[in-house]
Structure formats: C-alpha cells, structure tokens
Amino acid sequence: MTDAASLLSDLAAGRHDPRALMADTLDRIAGSDLNAVVSLRNRDDLLAEASHPRPGPLSGLPMAVKDLADTAGIRTTYGHPTFADHVPTADGPTAAALRGAGAILIGKTNTPEFGLGSHTFNSVHGTTLNPWDRTRSAGGSSGGAGAALAARLLHLADGSDMMGSLRNPAAWNNVFGLRPTHGLVPSAPVGDPVLHPLSTDGPMARTPDDLELLLRVLAPSYRADAPRAPRIGWLADWGGAYPMEEGVLALCEAALDGLADPVAPPMKASDLWTSWTILRSFAIWQKMKPLWTDAFAAASKPALHWEVERGRMLTLDDVTRASAIRATWARRFDAMEVDVIALPSAQCFAFDATLDWPDAIGGVPMDTYHRWMEVVVPASLIGVPAISVPVGFHHDLPMGVQLIARRGRDSDLIHLARRMHAARPWADRVPS
Numbered sequence: 001m002t003d004a005a006s007l008l009s010d011l012a013a014g015r016h017d018p019r020a021l022m023a024d025t026l027d028r029i030a031g032s033d034l035n036a037v038v039s040l041r042n043r044d045d046l047l048a049e050a051s052h053p054r055p056g057p058l059s060g061l062p063m064a065v066k067d068l069a070d071t072a073g074i075r076t077t078y079g080h081p082t083f084a085d086h087v088p089t090a091d092g093p094t095a096a097a098l099r100g101a102g103a104i105l106i107g108k109t110n111t112p113e114f115g116l117g118s119h120t121f122n123s124v125h126g127t128t129l130n131p132w133d134r135t136r137s138a139g140g141s142s143g144g145a146g147a148a149l150a151a152r153l154l155h156l157a158d159g160s161d162m163m164g165s166l167r168n169p170a171a172w173n174n175v176f177g178l179r180p181t182h183g184l185v186p187s188a189p190v191g192d193p194v195l196h197p198l199s200t201d202g203p204m205a206r207t208p209d210d211l212e213l214l215l216r217v218l219a220p221s222y223r224a225d226a227p228r229a230p231r232i233g234w235l236a237d238w239g240g241a242y243p244m245e246e247g248v249l250a251l252c253e254a255a256l257d258g259l260a261d262p263v264a265p266p267m268k269a270s271d272l273w274t275s276w277t278i279l280r281s282f283a284i285w286q287k288m289k290p291l292w293t294d295a296f297a298a299a300s301k302p303a304l305h306w307e308v309e310r311g312r313m314l315t316l317d318d319v320t321r322a323s324a325i326r327a328t329w330a331r332r333f334d335a336m337e338v339d340v341i342a343l344p345s346a347q348c349f350a351f352d353a354t355l356d357w358p359d360a361i362g363g364v365p366m367d368t369y370h371r372w373m374e375v376v377v378p379a380s381l382i383g384v385p386a387i388s389v390p391v392g393f394h395h396d397l398p399m400g401v402q403l404i405a406r407r408g409r410d411s412d413l414i415h416l417a418r419r420m421h422a423a424r425p426w427a428d429r430v431p432s
Helices: 004-013 018-030 043-051 093-100 143-150 168-173 208-218 248-255 269-291 294-298 302-313 316-335 371-382 410-423
Strands: 062-066 104-109 133-137 157-161 176-179 200-205 232-234 260-262 340-344 386-394 397-405
Touching: 004 018, 004 208, 018 043, 018 062, 018 104, 043 104, 062 093, 062 143, 062 157, 093 104, 093 208, 104 143, 143 157, 143 168, 143 200, 157 176, 168 176, 168 386, 168 397, 176 208, 176 410, 200 208, 208 410, 248 340, 248 386, 248 397, 269 302, 269 316, 269 371, 316 371, 340 371, 340 410, 371 386, 371 397, 386 410, 397 410
Parallel strands: 062 104, 232 260, 232 340
Antiparallel strands: 157 200, 176 200, 176 386, 340 397, 386 397
C-alpha cells in the first residue's frame, strides 16, 4: 500500500478512483480478523459518497475516527455499554476537521472503555488484536487506530493521548504517533483547559510525512520550522526507576546510536507519578461525575472504578500539591541542557491479549492497572510534544522510542523522525 501523501496526490490528479479506493478499503477491513475498525457505515452509502468527495487536502480518503471522538450520524460508544447505541448529532473537533478536509468517515477505530489502560478491549466491541502477533494486545487507547495502520486497513488515523495513547500503540504496531503540544490541536470547549491539560488529540501514520500531513489538518495553526540538529539526551530507564522488559532498552539504544548522549534523571520519577495519579484521577472523576449512577457504575470496568474512587476522595490540598510538583518538573525540563529527551515508548512488548494488563515487568510487580505505562508520564504531565518512532523488533514484536521536546517544538520531532526513518525504515515492514 502506498503512503497517504502519494495516494492523495493520485486522487487529486485523477490517477486513482476514489470509489475504487473505498471499495478496496472496505474489502480489506471485511477480510481482517483484528477487530480494529468498528461501527462501519453502510457500504452503498460510502460508495455513493466516494463518487462525489468533498474537496480538501484529504479529499476522498477513507478514514475511521477513534471511538472516543463524537461523529455525527456514526455510532460513538466510548467503549462503554451505556453508550452502545449512542449516535451523536454533531461532530467533535477531530471529526469536523477531517470532514472539512474532505475525508470520508467510514466508521470508528476501537478503544478501551473511556480510553483507560493501554489495551484495547471493551464489552461493546471486544478486543483489538496486534497484527504482528494476533495473540497479543494492540495497545491503546488508540489501539484500533494503530492496528488498522499497521495492517494497511487505513492510510491515516487520528488518536488521542492522555497517558501515552498515541505512543504506546504506535510502538506496538510499528507506526508513528505524535502527542502534539497541548493546545495545538483544538479540543471541545468544555471544562478548564488550563488547570488539567492532560489529554490531546493527535495523528498516527506509517511515515513522518504522512504524520505531518494529518497534523496540519488537525491543527491549522501548526507551522513547520526549518530542520535543525537538536541535542538529544537519553534517559533510558530513568536511573532504574522504570522496570523494562529485556530487549526494550537495547532496541532504543541502537536506534539512537550517534544521535543521543546519556543524561541523568532531572527529577525523582516517584514525584512525577504522585503528581500524575492525583491529577489524572481528579480529571477523570470530574468528567465522570455527571454519569456516575449506580447503573452506570455497575456497567463500568474496574479501572474506571479505581480512578473514580481515588478522584472523589481527593482534597484541594492534594490537587495543589500535585500541581506544584508538575510546575517544578516543567521548570526542570526547560532548564535541561538538551533540546530533546529520549525514553522507550513502552516498558514492555505487547502482552497476551487475554490479560487486562501485565502484573509484572522484569520481576517487578505492577501495583495499578497503568503502572506499567509510567514511562510516558514525563511528557503527558506537562503537555509537551512527544513522538514515537519505530526502532525495530525483538522476537518479531515491534518497539518504539519516545522523543520529547519543549512546548511548540513539534516540527523538531517530525524532522528527527524523518532522519531516523531514512536511516532505518522499520515502519516499511509489513505484518504477515
């Protein structure tokens, strides 16, 4: 399958028929056993829409939107049984941007319940499998998006990232995922966008050029800077604070050879975790509070209960303390003598899809449903851009390295991804 940029050029020039592209896309999804794309629209309606696509930079391109994002006229479940038959009447910002750019929305990509946990399973649509090993997880919460890209079911995919949800599934599916600077991609005008900038939408793709193409659609204010050679600091396992499965660090170190130098951890990982878990639980409880009836709670999975129970017990002093830790980390990150820090995108390779989450990494027990994802917290906590770049395979399972830059330096990360992809084009590899 060609890259998105080339395909869109062919569509615009009349060298490729959008109706034929739609038929081929729907056939590939129908023949897939990954359960990555769900809530598909009627085939005849989609073929009719493809016959007369809207103009724009994505004109005629079939796309499925993550099932956390509202899509007018298309079932949007958030992975929760209460919303199994929910069909929004209006698009959210991401769907609106895609439609406005001429994309044809064919359905949704699967996600865990309300995006909690980096393993895409829910009681509405079931489990999304990893195209590199169908006994393993595709990651999450943008797991459907990552698997669909890797399996060549889609050319581009949107995702969202609160705690690594654009980075972990990108690593496990051998594609690129960018968590943009918080605020670069417009979000729905609800809640306080300053107090808790934890989650953001962003692009996933199989090439850095495609990633930037979709970023321009999702974030009209994005402007690419001229390429430069940023100084990269390799933080590995944060001085031993983050347990790593064997093979993860070796792949990342090999990919960064000649690009990065080791640096010491600038702050205690335990402080970042304390701040993160408080702010995350507080934000989730505030979002869930209007929905939290006995019936809704009874239909919800344990991870959501864990967050809600923690969130409802928090005090103003707790939130103030967590915010102070976050402010300290932001200052220390800005004061570092490197422009980019590098960490693995995940602490383990894709695990058994029948598990809820891994109970241990490297012999170290995981004490929460998301502790095994702790390596993504440094970027998420302060809303800075982070990209996952494929770095190769260990026992046929892919991994990625996470590059984290200062606010507004998103294009530096895309330039770095281009450089690494040109040197070692791991993302060109196709699963069997």
